Amino acid sequence: xxxxxxxxxxxxxxxxxxxxxxxxxxxxxxxxxxxxxxxxxxxxxxxxxxxxxxxxxxxxxxxxxxxxxxxxxxxxxxxxxxxxxxxxxxxxxxxxxxxxxxxxxxxxxxxxxxxxxxxxxxxxxxxxxxxxxxxxxxxxxxxxxxxxxxxxxxxxxxxxxxxxxxxxxxxxxxxxxxxxxxxxxxxxxxxxxxxxxxxxxxxxxxxxxxxxxxxxxxxxxxxxxxxxxxxxxxxxxxxxxxxxxxxxxxxxxxxxxxxxxxxxxxxxxxxxxxxxxxxxx
Amino acid sequence: xxxxxxxxxxxxxxxxxxxxxxxxxxxxxxxxxxxxxxxxxxxxxxxxxxxxxxxxxxxxxxxxxxxxxxxxxxxxxxxxxxxxxxxxxxxxxxxxxxxxxxxxxxxxxxxxxxxxxxxxxxxxxxxxxxxxxxxxxxxxxxxxxxxxxxxxxxxxxxxxxxxxxxxxxxxxxxxxxxxxxxxxxxxxxxxxxxxxxxxxxxxxxxxxxxxxxxxxxxxxxxxxxxxxxxxxxxxxxxxxxxxxxxxxxxxxxxxxxxxxxxxxxxxxxxxxxxxxxxxxx
Numbered sequence: 001x002x003x004x005x006x007x008x009x010x011x012x013x014x015x016x017x018x019x020x021x022x023x024x025x026x027x028x029x030x031x032x033x034x035x036x037x038x039x040x041x042x043x044x045x046x047x048x049x050x051x052x053x054x055x056x057x058x059x060x061x062x063x064x065x066x067x068x069x070x071x072x073x074x075x076x077x078x079x080x081x082x083x084x085x086x087x088x089x090x091x092x093x094x095x096x097x098x099x100x101x102x103x104x105x106x107x108x109x110x111x112x113x114x115x116x117x118x119x120x121x122x123x124x125x126x127x128x129x130x131x132x133x134x135x136x137x138x139x140x141x142x143x144x145x146x147x148x149x150x151x152x153x154x155x156x157x158x159x160x161x162x163x164x165x166x167x168x169x170x171x172x173x174x175x176x177x178x179x180x181x182x183x184x185x186x187x188x189x190x191x192x193x194x195x196x197x198x199x200x201x202x203x204x205x206x207x208x209x210x211x212x213x214x215x216x217x218x219x220x221x222x223x224x225x226x227x228x229x230x231x232x233x234x235x236x237x238x239x240x241x242x243x244x245x246x247x248x249x250x251x252x253x254x255x256x257x258x259x260x261x262x263x264x265x266x267x268x269x270x271x272x273x274x275x276x277x278x279x280x281x
Numbered sequence: 282x283x284x285x286x287x288x289x290x291x292x293x294x295x296x297x298x299x300x301x302x303x304x305x306x307x308x309x310x311x312x313x314x315x316x317x318x319x320x321x322x323x324x325x326x327x328x329x330x331x332x333x334x335x336x337x338x339x340x341x342x343x344x345x346x347x348x349x350x351x352x353x354x355x356x357x358x359x360x361x362x363x364x365x366x367x368x369x370x371x372x373x374x375x376x377x378x379x380x381x382x383x384x385x386x387x388x389x390x391x392x393x394x395x396x397x398x399x400x401x402x403x404x405x406x407x408x409x410x411x412x413x414x415x416x417x418x419x420x421x422x423x424x425x426x427x428x429x430x431x432x433x434x435x436x437x438x439x440x441x442x443x444x445x446x447x448x449x450x451x452x453x454x455x456x457x458x459x460x461x462x463x464x465x466x467x468x469x470x471x472x473x474x475x476x477x478x479x480x481x482x483x484x485x486x487x488x489x490x491x492x493x494x495x496x497x498x499x500x501x502x503x504x505x506x507x508x509x510x511x512x513x514x515x516x517x518x519x520x521x522x523x524x525x526x527x528x529x530x531x532x533x534x535x536x537x538x539x540x541x542x543x544x545x546x547x548x549x550x551x552x553x554x555x556x557x558x559x560x561x562x
Contacts, residue, residue: 071544119493139490168490181481182491186499189470191554192531198553200462200527204560209420209449210463212400214505216561217498218467223558224495226551230544237539244536246477248529254473255525258514263352266514270507272479273472277404277504279485280497 004029004051004061006076008041009225010121011093012067013130016046018163021132031057041127055083063089070094071231074103081109089152091116095179095228096235097143097172111149114156117141117175118165119183125225136164143172180239185247187229188240190221285310285332285342287357289322290506291402292374293348294411297327299444302413312338322408336364344370351375352512355384362390370433372397376460376509377516378424378453392430395437398422398456399446400464406506417445424453461520466528468502468510469521475503 001024005012008030019025030047031054032038038050051057054076058064064080066073073094080090081104091114094100101115120138122129140160145153157167170178197219201207207215233240257265282305286293289311300306311328312335313319319331332338335357339345345361347354354375361371362385372395375381382396401419403410421441426434438448451459478500482488488496514521538546 119491121493121495123495138493141491178482178487178491181478182488182496183493185477186474186496188532188535189474190499191551192528192535193467193470194554194557195531195550196466196524196527197462198556199531200524201459206459207463207557207560210400210422210459211561212402212419212464214402214404214502215463215467217501218471219557219561220498221495222551222554223561224551224555226548226555229551230547233539233547234542234544237542240539241536243477243481244532244539246481247473248532248536250473250476250480251469251525251529251532254469255522255529258518258521258525261515261518263511263515266511267507269476270472270503270505270510273475273503274505274507275479276475276488276500279488280492280500280504 001025001062002027002029002060003063003065004031004057005047005065005067006031006054006057007067008032008037008046008130009067009126010124010129010134011118012065013041013044013046013127014120014132014134015065015067015093015118017130017132018135019159020045022162024159024162029057029060037127044127044130046127046130054080058083058088061088063091066090066092066094069228069231070096070100070235073100074235077104077113078107081107081113084109084112086112088112089114089156091156093118095183095232096176098176099235101144101147101172105147110147112152114148114153115143115172116156117143117179123220123223125228138165139168140165141168141170141175143170143175145169176236177239177242180236180243181246184232184236184240185243187221187224188233188244189247190219194219194222282306282343283308283310283341284344284346285312285338286328286346286348287312287335287338288348289313289318289327289411290348290407291405291410291415292399293346294322294325294327294408295413295415296346296348296374296399298411298413299416300440301326303443305440305443310338310341318408325408325411327408327411335361339364339369342369344372347371347373347375350509350512351377351381351516354381355516358385358394359388362388362394365390365393367393369393370395370437372437374399376464376513377457379457380516382425382428382453386428391428393433395429395434396424396453397437398424398460404501404504406509419446420449421446422449422451422456424451424456426450457517458520458523461517461524462527465513465517465521466524468505469514469525470528471500471502475500
């Protein structure tokens with residue numbers, strides 16, 4: 001199978017490495033408008049064939065995998081679906097699914113498209129961040145699976161299972177709401193925490209010396225790529241605002257307890273939050 | 282040197298193990314009102330001698346190290362200073378220093394007391410969580426060092442260096458402000474995030490399946506002990522409120538950018554927060 005990776009950063013690059021490792025790729029191609037990105041991806045073994053013209057890449061490929069910022073997926077996907085042949089499969093790996101599914105729901109080639117989201121990543125980005133084992137034991141969520149061609153879907157599921165992934169199916173709205181709480185919100189709190197601390201502690205040396213591993217852990221996601229994350233927040237605006245308001249309401253409650261010197265109430269608040277340890281080991 | 286550990290949890294227990302490892306202890310004693318705590322600490326090798334009467338323990342000890350919740354330190358310290366002999370040294374390892382230093386500043390035995398804060402820990406607590414290498418390469422902050430007896434201080438500094446710690450000196454107010462931003466705030470955001478997600482996702486299984494490593498990392502500190510943390514927030518109320526307001530103001534700015542669909546502004550906000558990667562590797 002020849003796969004064109006549109007985006008060969010952490011996610012696309014790692015998926016290519018995983019497919020190569022399991023002998024699932026006859027050839028990996030990459031598309032980028034920047035030739036230097038492609039050269040680096042070839043050096044790192046993520047792809048072997050370079051395309052700076054998207055149409056050429058799509059003609060060449062059996063499959064097309066989109067691992068680019070969600071707003072760019074939105075812009076590109078209808079045009080790609082216009083171009084594809086009957087036997088081709090297009091998969092997107094965007095972190096929000098509602099808007100993308102809505103954008104293409106009436107496209108005549110909708111069935112050739114699979115809306116997927118691999119729950120895997122690190123705070124690093126770009127081709128250098130890719131590694132073959134990123135997806136092992138991780139979850140691939142497939143949204144609106146009923147809209148995709150069954151044979152194409154089965155082929156994609158087989159690839160996911162072969163590289164060690166588990167599968168789950170969700171409608172796009174449920175996906176976007178769950179992810180707003182469990183993923184997007186923790187990115188927002190990390191970025192806000194980082195901004196608050198950097199405003200105050202102009203001298204990075206003080207942060208470095210005083211930061212126990214706790215701060216490093218809490219602020220880790222703030223190292224994530226703004227190119228990826230600004231569009232995710234924007235695309236999932238409604239759900240993100242809902243999750244953010246839930247968080248702000250909890251934080252306001254903490255503040256109220258502190259201002260009222262309510263030690264018992266504070267204790268209850270923390271005890272409730274600590275219950276997360278029953279879920280996350 | 283015989284040391285009485287008042288509190289043999291993660292911090293006190295690990296300090297005992299580290300001192301034992303470096304041959305700095307002739308005997309480790311533990312004080313607790315709960316005999317079962319002491320029995321467990323003996324089993325784990327954290328201490329070898331048990332005291333359920335504080336006065337007996339203090340009579341026996343050369344040094345006393347307090348690793349208990351900060352509000353309990355506040356309550357106990359004046360009484361301990363009333364009891365001690367001229368050659369004894371009392372050290373506290375509380376995470377806030379202003380109130381404790383204030384409480385004992387006019388005590389006639391103030392010079393026998395060292396106000397210290399080891400910047401080390403994990404999200405786990407209790408005797409089982411203790412391990413000998415916790416303090417290696419970590420920072421011991423000593424506050425108001427001018428108020429402590431120079432010989433006692435030198436002895437304490439030597440112990441810290443021997444177990445692999447670096448030393449830093451700070452006035453109590455600067456300590457409490459820095460820690461409010463760099464440590465206490467990240468605990469608050471973790472607890473609030475945990476509460477918001479647990480409110481929404483009653484089914485822990487969904488959290489478990491969807492939570493990438495990012496969520497686990499951001500929420501990790503919410504597993505910390507409420508017995509330790511509720512009093513820390515209360516004791517450091519003024520500074521914690523200042524840090525919390527700085528955080529809330531950043532989060533409000535994020536929300537404003539999202540509501541206004543300001544993608545460029547959002548990008549700048551995230552890019553600013555991402556600068557933390559220059560400090561925290």
